[in-house]
Every structure is written in structure tokens, then in C-alpha cells.
Amino acid sequence: MNQTKVLVADDDPNVCEIIRLYFAKQQIDLVIANNGKQALELVEKESPDMIILDVMMPEMDGFEVCREIRKKWDTPIIMLTAKEEEFDRVLGLELGADDYMTKPFSPRELVARIRAIFRRLQPRERTEEDTLQTLSFADLTIDIDKREVIAAGEKVAFRPKEFELLVHMARSPGSVFSREQLLEQIWGYDYFGDVRTIDVHIKKIRQRLHKLPYECIHTVWGVGYKFEVDE
Template structure:
């Protein structure tokens, strides 16, 4: 059985060592690097199952490292940052992170979040049931097996969360989802700023789809969002 490998990228060796120690206690294999460029290179050299990235790092910061990683890999990413504002958290999620923890943090909580993200990742990577088929609407094709999206034959690069939002809405056309409901189903969690997080993801998703007057994703004012079938 393949051993799960966790990448830890933090320019403070003491923090990287603390995380690695707690990760390895759970039987995971930890790889430590100390800048964003080395984090990207680690993905090229190893089979990484999850990454824990500090945001403020030399060479490449966590945001840019994530952008480059997301071009080729879909593994869960957890951001660590000393910045604790809601805007910073939302920005991190938009950049492609699956979770966000602020420093100082409880190592046991971080391990719990690692386990939660790995469970979700394994569920997403299980063979799709028969009812998960291609979704085709007005030139838009959503492929849940390969987690790809094309628009009139052109590939649309989405973050994992953007894809999950689009698939959730597109697989239930005309059904209205509140922002809280979308957040709970896509992130698998409850968060008091869920409305803002979903709103920003929807805005970015529409931009990537070249939305004109809510062609694909409708805003139901005061209620939520629905896919226009």
C-alpha cells in the first residue's frame, strides 16, 4: 500500500520540523522544503498527496507556488499564514487552497484538517458511479471523471473548488442553492464567511466562462444561485 506523502513548505525550519513531527506520528511521510520554488520542484520529484504551504516564503510566495502547482496537480493544499483577516482567508481559498490556518496554530488541529482533506480527496478520486456522466449545455462540457471543463472545444482551467461548484450546480439544473449550502457541500464545512467566499468563487467562475448576463449561472437575488438549463 502506498504511503501517503505530505509536503511541508515553510521558511521557518522550527515550524516545518514541528509539523513534520506531528505528521509522521500519524504514519505519513513528510517532505520539508523552505521556499516556494522548492515546493513546486518537490511536486515534480515526488508523488505528493497533500501540501501544507506557508504564504510568506522566499523565491515564490505561497500564492504563486499554488498557482504553478494547480496547473498540473489537484491534490489538497492547506495554507498557513500569520494573516488572520477574512479577506486574507478568502484570497487564499480563491487562489486554490482547500483550507487555511492562521499562525500560531495547534499542531493537533492541523493534523485533523490534513486527515479531513485526505478523506475528501480520496472520495473525489474514487471511480465515478454510473450516474456521473458528461454534462453538456450550450457548448459547455463538464467531465466529472477527468474533472475537466471545455467551452466550445476550448479548455477552461478551474481550481478544484470552482470545478466542484460548477458541477454541483450543473448536475442539478434550475435548482437554487444558497451560498451556505454551496459552501457546506463543496468545502464540507460550515464557516460564517461562507457567503463572501462563494460569491467571489462564483464571480471568478463566471469570468472564466465568459459569462454574459448570467448565461450559465443565475443569481436568484436574496436566495442563492442556480444553473441555467
């Protein structure tokens, strides 16, 4: 992760200093914002490779900043929250955050999550499975090379992880995946995150495919999810 630039937006100077010291050892360039408004200005000015947003900040909170960033950029975002309520974590993911961490956290785990997100975004070596670049079902076409989804005759925009999750499941119709399996296979790390991350993204996929005359992502109660189309 040589010369990676990370923007950290947090009004707690102690948190920023801990991150600064650890990032320096990891060869990560750090840009610090002390409030939400400044964070947005620095995203525009610095074009960071990763953004870390504290939920509770002056000027604009982390949720507002995340919402504004997603209007223009796909830069990966990790949310920081000192709260324990599920609402905060799920809302962040629904607004487009890629991951979240609850304070207090270890800088080592933060860097591990950053690395995991970057690994997921990097092109991987082609496998035999990748030779099939278009997945076609009734009223649904997934063009893997172009990263396009056509549902009921209309192009549907997907965020990166939503698309990867859909492709992963659609490659194996009828196969049941546990939330833990999907978290590890799509996010690229072993259970650092909350399995409810999967539920949030499945919900978003279903919403995006709402014009299909059928449900293609099915819940397997007590296990996880499967992709299946009755053609």
C-alpha cells in the same frame, strides 16, 4: 492516510516541529522546506501528496510558490497565513490553493482538513444520480466521466473543485444552495473553511464560462447561488 507524504514549507522551526510531532502520530510522512525556492525544488523531487505553504517565506513567498506549482501540478495545497486581511486568503484561493488556515492553528484541525481534501478526491460509490453522465444545456455540455466542459463550442479547462461545484449545481437546475451547504457538500467537511471560499470559486466558474451567451450561475441575495439556464 497510511504513508501519505506531505510537504510543509514554513521558515518557522517551531511550527515545523509541532507539525512533525503530530504527523508522526498520524502516520504521515513529512518533508520540510524552509523557504519558497526549496519548496519548489522538493515538490519536483519528492512528488508529495499534499503541500502546505506558509504565505510569508524568504526567497519566494507562498503566493509565488502556489502560482508556480499550479503551472505544472494539481497537487492539493493548503495555505498558512498569520495575516487577517481578506485579500491574502482570497488571493491564495484564486491562485489555486484548495484551502487556507490562519496561524496559530491546531495540528489536529490541520490533519482534519488534509483528510477532508483527500476524501473529496477519492472516487465515491456511484448513486442513481450518477447514471446521467452528460449534462446538456443550451451551448453548454458537461461530460462528467471525462470531466470535460464544452461552452459555446469550446473545451474549457476547470480545476477539480470548480468542476465538482459546477456539476453539483447543474444536476439540480433552479435549486438554491447556501454557501454553507456547498462548502460541506463539495469540500467534504462541516464549515472548517470560510464560506467566502465558495464566492471565489463561483467567480472562477463564471470567468471560465464567459463565452456563453447567458449567465448560468445566479446569485440569490441573502441565501447563496443557483444554476439556471434559460433555453
